[in-house]
Amino acid sequence: MPAREYIRERFFPHIWCPGCGHGIVLNGLVRAIENIGLKKNDIVMVSGIGCSSRIAGYMDFHTLHTIHGRALAFAIGVKMSRPDLTLLVPMGDGDALSIGGNHFIHACRRNIDMTAIVMNNRVYGMTGGQYSPLSGYGTMATTAPYTNIDQAFDVVSMATAAGATFVARATAYHVQQLPGILEEAIRHKGFSVVEVMTPCPTYFGRKNKEGSAVDMMENLKTRTTPIGSKAKQENPSLIERGIFVKKELPEYCAEYQRIVERAMKGK
Amino acid sequence: MGGELKFVQGNEACVKAALYAGLDFFAGYPITPSTEIAELMAARLPRKGGTFMQMEDEIASICAIIGASLTGRKVMTATSGPGFSLMQEGLGYAIMAEIPCVIVDVQRGGPSTGLPTKVSQGDVNQARWGVHGDHAIVALTASNHQDIFSITVDAFNFSETYRTPVILLFDEVIAHMRERLKVPEPGEIALVERLKTSVKEGVDYHPYLQREDGRLPMSDFGGVHRYNVTGLFHDMWGFPSENPTVVHELLRHLTDKIDNHVEKMTRYREYFIEDAEMLLISYGSSARSALHLVTDRRQHGESVGLLELQTLWPFPSALVREKTRNARYVVVVEMNMGQVLQSVKASVERPERVFLANRVDGVLITPADIRNILRLIQGKGV
Numbered sequence: 001m002p003a004r005e006y007i008r009e010r011f012f013p014h015i016w017c018p019g020c021g022h023g024i025v026l027n028g029l030v031r032a033i034e035n036i037g038l039k040k041n042d043i044v045m046v047s048g049i050g051c052s053s054r055i056a057g058y059m060d061f062h063t064l065h066t067i068h069g070r071a072l073a074f075a076i077g078v079k080m081s082r083p084d085l086t087l088l089v090p091m092g093d094g095d096a097l098s099i100g101g102n103h104f105i106h107a108c109r110r111n112i113d114m115t116a117i118v119m120n121n122r123v124y125g126m127t128g129g130q131y132s133p134l135s136g137y138g139t140m141a142t143t144a145p146y147t148n149i150d151q152a153f154d155v156v157s158m159a160t161a162a163g164a165t166f167v168a169r170a171t172a173y174h175v176q177q178l179p180g181i182l183e184e185a186i187r188h189k190g191f192s193v194v195e196v197m198t199p200c201p202t203y204f205g206r207k208n209k210e211g212s213a214v215d216m217m218e219n220l221k222t223r224t225t226p227i228g229s230k231a232k233q234e235n236p237s238l239i240e241r242g243i244f245v246k247k248e249l250p251e252y253c254a255e256y257q258r259i260v261e262r263a264m265k266g267k
Numbered sequence: 268m269g270g271e272l273k274f275v276q277g278n279e280a281c282v283k284a285a286l287y288a289g290l291d292f293f294a295g296y297p298i299t300p301s302t303e304i305a306e307l308m309a310a311r312l313p314r315k316g317g318t319f320m321q322m323e324d325e326i327a328s329i330c331a332i333i334g335a336s337l338t339g340r341k342v343m344t345a346t347s348g349p350g351f352s353l354m355q356e357g358l359g360y361a362i363m364a365e366i367p368c369v370i371v372d373v374q375r376g377g378p379s380t381g382l383p384t385k386v387s388q389g390d391v392n393q394a395r396w397g398v399h400g401d402h403a404i405v406a407l408t409a410s411n412h413q414d415i416f417s418i419t420v421d422a423f424n425f426s427e428t429y430r431t432p433v434i435l436l437f438d439e440v441i442a443h444m445r446e447r448l449k450v451p452e453p454g455e456i457a458l459v460e461r462l463k464t465s466v467k468e469g470v471d472y473h474p475y476l477q478r479e480d481g482r483l484p485m486s487d488f489g490g491v492h493r494y495n496v497t498g499l500f501h502d503m504w505g506f507p508s509e510n511p512t513v514v515h516e517l518l519r520h521l522t523d524k525i526d527n528h529v530e531k532m533t534r535y536r537e538y539f540i541e542d543a544e545m546l547l548i549s550y551g552s553s554a555r556s557a558l559h560l561v562t563d564r565r566q567h568g569e570s571v572g573l574l575e576l577q578t579l580w581p582f583p584s585a586l587v588r589e590k591t592r593n594a595r596y597v598v599v600v601e602m603n604m605g606q607v608l609q610s611v612k613a614s615v616e617r618p619e620r621v622f623l624a625n626r627v628d629g630v631l632i633t634p635a636d637i638r639n640i641l642r643l644i645q646g647k648g649v
Contacts, residue, residue, distance in 0.1 A: 011506070040493060041489070041490070041491060041493065042489070044488055044489065046334070056495070057495060057497075057506065057507070060493060061493055062488045062489060062493050062494070063493070063494075063495045063496070064334065064337065064488070064495075064496050065495060065496065065497040065498070065499070065507075066330065066360065066498065067330075067356055067357065067360050067498055070326060070327070070330045070357070073322065073326065073327035073328075073330035073331050073334070074330045074331065074333060074334040075334060076320070076322075076327075076331050076334065077292070077294065077330065077331035077332060077333060077334025077335035077336075077337075077342075078334040078335065078337060078338055078488060078489075079334075080292070080318050080320060080331070080335065081292060081318065081334070081335040081338040081339075081340050082338045082488070082489045084489075085488075085489045102323055102324060102327075103323065103326075103327055106322075106323040106327070256318065259313050260313045260316055262313075263310075263313030263314045264313070264314060264316070266314075
């Protein structure tokens with residue numbers, strides 16, 4: 001199926017700013033889904049609130065645009081009722097890890113089969129440039145005019161510690177690798193987390209003097225490196241990308257089915 | 268009809284009724300005094316192939332049931348005051364997106380952590396206005412286990428009929444006390460099932476386009492129709508809209524679909540009210556004390572009556588106005604600072620004859636408490 005068949009073309013052009021990386025994530029998702037050959041009727045996309053969450057409106061699946069931070073909780077209700085459906089949950093960094101942090105770690109812990117995509121632009125964009133839990137110490141934001149003293153989460157470490165069975169990091173620059181990583185995440189039977197570093201030139205970039213959208217793309221290239229690369233050994237400040245965790249553990253819906261069987265047998 | 272006889276807690280009567288009504292998905296979080304509902308669901312739902320989930324908090328609980336409802340399930344969660352506060356945003360979402368679901372709030376003393384194990388009826392107005400923005404809401408209650416059963420089935424039926432969340436406002440006394448329950452036979456109480464769209468695959472389906480009777484046929488998530496659901500104001504396809512006409516019409520629809528059917532949703536009981544000079548109005552466990560007192564005073568020849576409300580929202584103003592017309596005194600008996608009192612005063616002619624008989628110390632109001640207040644109202648002294 002041509003890629004455009006997966007989108008709701010009548011809503012384009014999208015709302016994202018020039019230079020924003022979110023459209024690249026949308027593109028990566030469409031290609032991953034196309035490669036897997038999923039039917040549109042079998043996909044439910046659940047999103048929260050923020051720039052990134054508007055992605056659901058553009059995709060021609062069953063789409064559930066929910067409330068801030070709670071996308072995973074809604075998604076769990078859908079998945080537990082219809083384990084046969086494929087659940088995709090795109091979220092922003094503030095959505096997933098600030099207001100939605102509790103739901104995020106518990107979804108990781110349960111290992112329920114769905115794919116959480118954290119579109120990390122290190123800022124609250126929709127509200128105009130406030131610092132997020134991913135902005136990091138020393139950054140500037142409209143709510144940190146004298147610099148941010150909050151330390152950042154590391155999405156990968158956090159998801160790993162919380163028990164996610166597939167954890168990866170990609171960027172909007174490495175556009176050739178993104179569909180492959182998303183495809184592997186969607187195919188994985190369990191809770192998958194993919195952090196996608198995406199640039200927000202409008203707010204994060206401007207506040208932190210990161211230059212143009214092109215400069216920010218260049219940063220994604222120069223500040224990241226494949227997992228375990230020689231470059232990382234020489235320069236520990238580089239951010240690794242690739243698949244960090246991929247392991248098999250009992251999946252939640254399958255486990256619940258066993259509970260039903262036990263209950264029906266009366267033991 | 269020869270139903271099964273049980274001696275159960277109110278919480279268990281609610282669970283039995285929910286299963287009778289066809290519940291097949293429950294998500295919740297432990298909180299006194301509602302926890303027995305979750306425990307019983309955990310044991311019983313899997314036996315019929317249903318889903319029980321203990322979520323990480325009450326916010327996740329209401330979100331999960333909304334997600335499950337969209338796939339066609341009948342869903343419920345149960346909580347108490349603090350958890351009910353946390354659920355308000357999800358509740359507003361269910362109102363806006365018109366998702367059928369049932370939320371049980373077993374009331375305890377508040378505000379805040381309050382009195383976890385003690386009785387109160389302090390959440391009546393939170394049920395009405397806990398959600399931000401203009402909206403309508405359905406909230407039901409009961410004073411005995413047989414009525415808990417039937418009103419719980421009503422809650423599911425209303426939620427399906429009007430595509431709306433319905434709140435069951437029970438209280439600690441009614442939830443924890445045990446009494447007889449006759450479980451109706453299957454079919455004895457009519458059940459309303461989800462109204463599904465007849466629109467065929469490939470034909471444009473409008474999830475938010477009303478039929479002539481005002482109802483909105485649904486299509487299950489995962490079915491042949493792909494559409495959008497959002498908490499934003501939205502058009503008939505479910506896509507966000509800021510068009511003033513669309514916004515106005517949706518808000519009117521959300522309020523009118525409840526407010527125009529008050530009579531159909533009004534449930535109540537009445538005792539000795541024909542010639543009652545002194546009319547008590549009560550609900551939930553305080554109505555038990557009120558009924559005891561009324562029955563007792565009738566035996567002493569006093570013209571006292573009781574109107575027991577089971578539908579608290581939408582408030583049955585017309586009913587209350589009619590039933591109170593001939594009473595010299597109207598006394599609202601409740602365990603809060605006068606939450607239903609306000610609605611009664613707003614509904615009746617001559618509101619200056621409406622008084623409050625309340626108790627707000629975590630102890631069930633007794634017939635003696637009510638009698639003392641009645642004597643004060645009548646100028647007789649205690």
